[in-house]
Amino acid sequence: MSEPNATLVEEAAKLDAADELRAKRADFVLDDTVYLDGNSLGALPAAVPARLADVVAREWGQLRIRSWEESGWWTAPERIGDRVGRIVGAAAGQVVVTDSTSVNVFKALVGGVRIVQARDVSRDVSRDEILVDESTFPTDGYIAESAARLTGCTLRPVPAPEMAAAVGPRTAVALVNHVDYRTGRLHDLPGTTAAVHAAGALVVWDLCHSAGALPVGLDAHGVDLAVGCTYKYLNGGPGSPAYLYVAREHQPRFDSPLPGWNSHADPFGMAPGYTPADGAVRGRVGTPDILSMLALEAALDVWDGVSTAAVRAKSLALTDFFLRCVDTYVPAGRVESVTPAAHERRGSQIALRCADAGEVMAELIRRGVVGDFRRPDVLRFGFTPLYTGFADTERAARVLAAVLAGEAGEADEAGAPGEVA
Amino acid sequence: MSEPNATLVEEAAKLDAADELRAKRADFVLDDTVYLDGNSLGALPAAVPARLADVVAREWGQLRIRSWEESGWWTAPERIGDRVGRIVGAAAGQVVVTDSTSVNVFKALVGGVRIVQARDVSRDVSRDEILVDESTFPTDGYIAESAARLTGCTLRPVPAPEMAAAVGPRTAVALVNHVDYRTGRLHDLPGTTAAVHAAGALVVWDLCHSAGALPVGLDAHGVDLAVGCTYKYLNGGPGSPAYLYVAREHQPRFDSPLPGWNSHADPFGMAPGYTPADGAVRGRVGTPDILSMLALEAALDVWDGVSTAAVRAKSLALTDFFLRCVDTYVPAGRVESVTPAAHERRGSQIALRCADAGEVMAELIRRGVVGDFRRPDVLRFGFTPLYTGFADTERAARVLAAVLAGEAGEADEAGAPGEVA
Numbered sequence A, B: 001m002s003e004p005n006a007t008l009v010e011e012a013a014k015l016d017a018a019d020e021l022r023a024k025r026a027d028f029v030l031d032d033t034v035y036l037d038g039n040s041l042g043a044l045p046a047a048v049p050a051r052l053a054d055v056v057a058r059e060w061g062q063l064r065i066r067s068w069e070e071s072g073w074w075t076a077p078e079r080i081g082d083r084v085g086r087i088v089g090a091a092a093g094q095v096v097v098t099d100s101t102s103v104n105v106f107k108a109l110v111g112g113v114r115i116v117q118a119r120d121v122s123r124d125v126s127r128d129e130i131l132v133d134e135s136t137f138p139t140d141g142y143i144a145e146s147a148a149r150l151t152g153c154t155l156r157p158v159p160a161p162e163m164a165a166a167v168g169p170r171t172a173v174a175l176v177n178h179v180d181y182r183t184g185r186l187h188d189l190p191g192t193t194a195a196v197h198a199a200g201a202l203v204v205w206d207l208c209h210s211a212g213a214l215p216v217g218l219d220a221h222g223v224d225l226a227v228g229c230t231y232k233y234l235n236g237g238p239g240s241p242a243y244l245y246v247a248r249e250h251q252p253r254f255d256s257p258l259p260g261w262n263s264h265a266d267p268f269g270m271a272p273g274y275t276p277a278d279g280a281v282r283g284r285v286g287t288p289d290i291l292s293m294l295a296l297e298a299a300l301d302v303w304d305g306v307s308t309a310a311v312r313a314k315s316l317a318l319t320d321f322f323l324r325c326v327d328t329y330v331p332a333g334r335v336e337s338v339t340p341a342a343h344e345r346r347g348s349q350i351a352l353r354c355a356d357a358g359e360v361m362a363e364l365i366r367r368g369v370v371g372d373f374r375r376p377d378v379l380r381f382g383f384t385p386l387y388t389g390f391a392d393t394e395r396a397a398r399v400l401a402a403v404l405a406g407e408a409g410e411a412d413e414a415g416a417p418g419e420v421a
Helices: A006-018 A024-028 A050-059 A064-070 A076-088 A101-117 A138-151 A160-166 A189-198 A248-253 A279-283 A291-304 A309-327 A357-366 A388-406 B008-017 B022-027 B048-060 B064-070 B075-086 B100-120 B138-151 B161-166 B188-200 B248-253 B281-282 B290-303 B306-331 B357-366 B391-404
Strands: A095-097 A129-133 A152-159 A172-175 A202-206 A223-226 A242-247 A335-337 A349-354 A372-374 A379-383 B096-097 B129-133 B156-157 B172-177 B202-206 B225-228 B241-246 B334-338 B349-355 B372-374 B378-382
Touching: A006 A309, A006 A388, A024 A291, A050 A064, A050 B008, A050 B048, A050 B096, A050 B156, A050 B290, A064 A095, A064 A379, A064 B391, A076 A242, A076 A279, A076 A291, A095 A279, A095 B306, A101 A138, A101 A172, A101 A309, A129 A138, A129 A160, A129 A349, A138 A152, A138 A172, A138 B138, A160 A172, A160 A189, A160 A202, A160 B161, A160 B349, A172 A189, A189 A202, A242 A248, A248 A372, A248 B225, A291 A335, A291 A379, A291 B290, A309 A335, A309 A349, A335 B138, A335 B378, A349 A357, A357 A379, A388 B334, B022 B290, B048 B064, B048 B290, B075 B096, B075 B225, B075 B241, B075 B281, B075 B290, B096 B202, B096 B281, B096 B378, B100 B138, B100 B202, B100 B225, B100 B241, B100 B248, B129 B138, B138 B156, B138 B172, B161 B172, B161 B188, B188 B202, B188 B248, B241 B248, B241 B281, B248 B281, B306 B334, B306 B391, B357 B378
Parallel strands: A129 A152, A129 A172, A172 A202, A202 A223, B129 B156, B129 B172, B172 B202, B202 B225
Antiparallel strands: A095 A242, A223 A242, A335 A349, A349 A379, A372 A379, B096 B241, B225 B241, B334 B349, B349 B378, B372 B378
C-alpha cells in the first residue's frame, strides 16, 4: 500500500483527539473496516441487539397481543416520529414513522396536490403541475409520475438548483431532494422553499441523504411536507421504516391517498366510513412494522445529547480532509470529485468520478474500505460523523490510491459489488 | 371456577393425544395462558429469536451493506413470498412479501381496474365500478374508496355472500374478504371468483383471516389478485410485512400505482424512466423491511411438512369442540355464536355475541384466557391449529362460564382491553 503521508497521519490523529463526537463511536458495533457506506446502510448501534431481543422474547413472546397497549406498540409511529422530528427540526406532532420512503412520497405528493387544489377551488387558476428534481433518486421520479397520473397533473423534471426559477402559476407541488444521492450536492432548502411558496405552491423535501448528517430545519424554513428513510445516517437498520412530515398548518387539510385504518380518528370503532385522525397520525396507513420500528427507536438513542450543528461541523471537516488526502495520495487526473467544493452545497458524502469505478470499488471493499459504486462511473463515500474518524478517512484515501496505482494489497474481506442504495 | 365436565375433559385429552399436529406446539413459545388471539397476533415461533439475533449481529452488524447480496436480503420479498404462496396455493413467482395489507389492497385494486380497463379499451362497455364486501375489515373499505376516487370509479358495498349476484357489466373489480374478521364467516372463494369472472370482472381476495388457517387454493380457483397479512395465522410477528399475489396471467399487465424502484426491471440502473420488472417483483415498492421480513421467514419454518388440509381439519375440530364446551358450560342465552355453524361457512374463529363483552374479555384475560373484543358486543376467539389444543379449548369455555356466572377467579395476569386487530 502507498506510504502514509506523515503530515496527514499526524493531522488525522490531532483531529480525532479534538473530536467532540469521538465518544459516540463506542455506541456502534464497528471493526477494522473503514465503513464509508453509512449513506446507504448505517452501522449497527450497540444498543439494538439487546433491545430487539427483549421486544421479541418478552413483548411479543410473553405479552403477545397485550403489547399493543402495554408496550406502547400502537403509538410507536408517532413517538418515534417525534424523535426523528428533533433531528430534522420538526416540533412534536408532525412526523410519523411509517411505510417506505416511496410510499410516503406518494402520500406527500397526492396530499400536497389536494391541499393546493382545495385551497384554490374558487380561483380561476388551476394548478395541475408537479415539478420533480430531475436528478432525483429514481423512485421519487417514478412515484411522482404515478401521483401525477392519478391526480390529472403533468410532471415536469427540473434541475434542483433551478427549481426556484421554474416554479410557476401552474405548479401545485415541487418535489426536491435535499442532497443528491449521486453527487452529494446539497440543495438550497430555505431558498427553494421560499421561492416555491412565493409562487403559491407547496414543496416536498426528500431528506434521505441529509437527515442525521446536517441540520434540516423543517419548521424554521416553513417546509410543507417531507419524507425520508431512517436506515442511512439514522442507522435504523436495513429497510427500517421511513417517515412523513406534514407541517402542522397543513394537517387539517391533508387528505391521504392511502387512508388505512391506522389513520382513522377511532381505529377500533371499526366504522365503515373513514374519518381521519388529527395530527401526524393521519399519515399512517396499516399496522406498523413493530420489530423494525423498535430497532429504529433503540438506534435513535445514540442521538441523545448530540447537536446536528456538531454533526455538520464534523461532516464538513471529514469531507474536507478526505478531499485533501485524495489530492495528496491519488495522482492528478485519476479521479475527479463531482461533489461541490463549497460547504454550502455539499452534503456528507464525496463522489469521485473514476474509470473502472465498479472494479475499483470491489477492490476497495476487498481491502477493507467500504463505499459504494454508482453506475456508470462513480465511487461514493459517505461520512457518518457519529462513527467515522479522521484516521479512517486518511486510510480510505491511501487505500484508494494503492488500488488505483495497481499496487498489490492484502484482502481484508471477500468483496461485494457495493451496489445497493 | 366452574367444575370441569368429566366427559369434555376426557374427550379433550383423547383429541389431543390423537392430534397429528400436536408436536408443532413445541415450535412456539407458549405458557399457561390459553392464547386464542392468534387471529390478531400469532404466538412467537421458537426459531425466531436466534435467527433475528443473527440477522442483527452478523448480517447487519458485521456484513453491513454486503448483506443485501451475500445474505439474500435483496431477494427476500420474492423468496419469502414463494413460501407464503405454498400456504395459500400459489405456485412460485406470484407472491411478494411487501408493505402492509392496506397498501397492497391499494395496489391490487388500482392495478386490477387498470387491467380491466386496458383489456376493454376498444369495447363499448366501460367498467367503472368497484364492489367491496360491505362488512369488510374497515381498512379495505377506506382504501377501496380511495382507489375508486383516484381511478374515477364508483364504490358499491355489497354483502360478501351476495357478491356473486351483484357483479355486473359495470364492475371492474370486486374486493372480498375470505373470512369475515368479526363473525368468522368463511365466504365462498371458488363460487364468487367464478361468478365475478363470468361477469367479466376481476376479484381481489383479502386472505388476512384465512391464510394459515385453511386451504385457500389461489391458483386452483383462478383468483386474480390477493392480499393478506402475515402476523395472524402465519405468526410473522407484530406488524410483519404483508403480501400481494398477482396471478401469472395478469403480471404482464399489472400496472402498479406505487411503482417504486424495487419494482424496476433494473433497479441499480437508476434510470430516470420506469420500466417494470417481470413477475411478482412488480408488486414491490421501496426498500424491504429486512428485520421484520427475516423474522417472518424464520416463523414460516414451522410450516415445513404441514398440510393446510390437516390444519383445516383440526381447526374445525377445535371450533366444533369449543362450541360444544360453551353449550355445556355457559347457561343458555347468555352468549350467542355469530359464527356460522356449517363447516363450509366457518373460518378458524368463534365470535360470541355477549352483553358487556368488553368487561367480560378483560376479565377473561385476567384469568389467562386471551381472546379479543370487537365493539359493540363480540367476544372473538381465534383457534390456531399449530399451537392450540383441545384441553386449552375446554379450559377457555370453562373460564368463560365462570366469568359470566360472576364466580370469583384467580387473576392470571394483568388485564388488557384486548382490542387490537
